[in-house]
Amino acid sequence: MKAGLVGYAQSGKTTLFNALTGLHKGGAAGRGQVNLGAIKVPDPRIDKLSAMFKPKKTTFTEMRFVDVPGPAGKGTGLDSESLRALAEVDAFCLVVRGFPALDGTPADPARELADFDAELVLHDLAIVEKRLDRMRKEHGKGTGEFLELERLHGHLDQGLPLRLMQWSDAEEKELAHYAFLSRRPLLVAVNAAEGDAAALPPAAAERGARTVGAEIISLCASVEAEIGDLDPAEQPEFLASLGLTEPARARFIRAAYHLLALISYFTVGEDEVRAWTIRRGDKAPRAAGRIHSDLERGFIRAEVVHYDDFVALGSEAKARTEGKLRLEGKEYVVKDGDIMNIRHSS
Numbered sequence: 001m002k003a004g005l006v007g008y009a010q011s012g013k014t015t016l017f018n019a020l021t022g023l024h025k026g027g028a029a030g031r032g033q034v035n036l037g038a039i040k041v042p043d044p045r046i047d048k049l050s051a052m053f054k055p056k057k058t059t060f061t062e063m064r065f066v067d068v069p070g071p072a073g074k075g076t077g078l079d080s081e082s083l084r085a086l087a088e089v090d091a092f093c094l095v096v097r098g099f100p101a102l103d104g105t106p107a108d109p110a111r112e113l114a115d116f117d118a119e120l121v122l123h124d125l126a127i128v129e130k131r132l133d134r135m136r137k138e139h140g141k142g143t144g145e146f147l148e149l150e151r152l153h154g155h156l157d158q159g160l161p162l163r164l165m166q167w168s169d170a171e172e173k174e175l176a177h178y179a180f181l182s183r184r185p186l187l188v189a190v191n192a193a194e195g196d197a198a199a200l201p202p203a204a205a206e207r208g209a210r211t212v213g214a215e216i217i218s219l220c221a222s223v224e225a226e227i228g229d230l231d232p233a234e235q236p237e238f239l240a241s242l243g244l245t246e247p248a249r250a251r252f253i254r255a256a257y258h259l260l261a262l263i264s265y266f267t268v269g270e271d272e273v274r275a276w277t278i279r280r281g282d283k284a285p286r287a288a289g290r291i292h293s294d295l296e297r298g299f300i301r302a303e304v305v306h307y308d309d310f311v312a313l314g315s316e317a318k319a320r321t322e323g324k325l326r327l328e329g330k331e332y333v334v335k336d337g338d339i340m341n342i343r344h345s346s
């Protein structure tokens with residue numbers, strides 16, 4: 001998956017990007033430009049499977065990030081390079097300032113969230129209006145698409161993000177090419193002051209997030225960067241001294257997975273132990289398609305054992321005799337933690 005870090009200028013996007021990707025250690029990502037990076041999604045289940053199989057290669061799934069410079073203030077809008085970079089992301093992470101600015105301006109995360117979301121809504125409203133105008137001129141009135149866009153217009157015109165609308169699968173498909181910004185799942189990260197690294201998001205911001213259908217977490221980007229600089233052995237003590245039990249990176253990844261309804265399944269063997277990311281509800285052929293499109297097309301069935309059963313029983317043979325290793329077909333809905341061996345025709 002790919003997340004876009006967005007927000008107003010100087011809210012700490014690049015600081016967070018560097019802290020998450022670890023890029024601050026070497027050449028830090030540039031400020032005021034588009035930056036790309038990725039992190040491995042840690043998963044203790046993969047560590048365990050890797051210890052059992054001792055494969056030549058262990059592969060975690062990756063979460064990719066794009067960090068774009070923020071507009072200076074309300075109403076400024078994003079530049080076209082940033083908009084292009086954001087067109088492809090699966091979700092936005094809106095970084096809002098939770099620390100006093102250098103010039104002393106106090107933080108107002110709820111205000112920033114409301115303002116930024118309003119910009120996304122205006123951006124989409126402009127797209128819809130332009131298209132409706134064209135269709136009126138070209139006598140496209142009364143077509144299904146026209147009526148659909150009028151419905152979106154009525155929604156956006158009230159200042160509401162498309163995120164809050166219920167769309168059928170067919171509508172989702174039909175409207176995908178518009179790449180609406182206010183439709184993207186939104187994770188708000190309040191970038192708190194150093195002293196508040198373990199604080200919960202302010203209540204007003206929490207309410208604001210709920211109103212626009214977003215999830216919210218609080219973290220401190222500069223503290224996160226410091227954690228990344230420490231020896232792993234020194235990290236627990238430092239975290240404890242701040243009142244934290246884990247780095248914000250872990251919370252961030254969990255929140256993003258939850259937001260996008262993502263889960264992982266695993267493939268195992270002597271060559272490779274690997275995690276794959278899919279959407280909750282994906283059936284076995286689609287899940288297999290993450291590995292290679294041939295596996296989706298030629299999918300016959302999958303041998304499935306759940307991680308918990310596998311680890312409890314200790315081996316594939318034992319799982320088989322205990323009836324925990326099953327054969328599943330095309331309609332099987334893959335579960336988080338399934339270990340799968342896919343059979344396919346080529």
Ligand SMILES: Nc1nc2c(ncn2[C@@H]2O[C@H](COP(=O)(O)OP(=O)(O)OP(=O)(O)O)[C@@H](O)[C@H]2O)c(=O)[nH]1
Binds near residue numbers: 032191220221
């Ligand atoms: N006190 C404090 N300052 C921070 C924190 N995170 C970032 N800053 C400071 O805020 C300023 C802006 O940080 P950046 O990470 O460059 O902000 P940005 O959102 O990427 O800014 P643009 O790229 O201009 O949109 C820098 O001077 C940072 O040192 C934080 O957690 N606490």
Ligand SMILES: [Mg+2]
Binds near residue numbers: 015
């Ligand atoms: Mg930046």
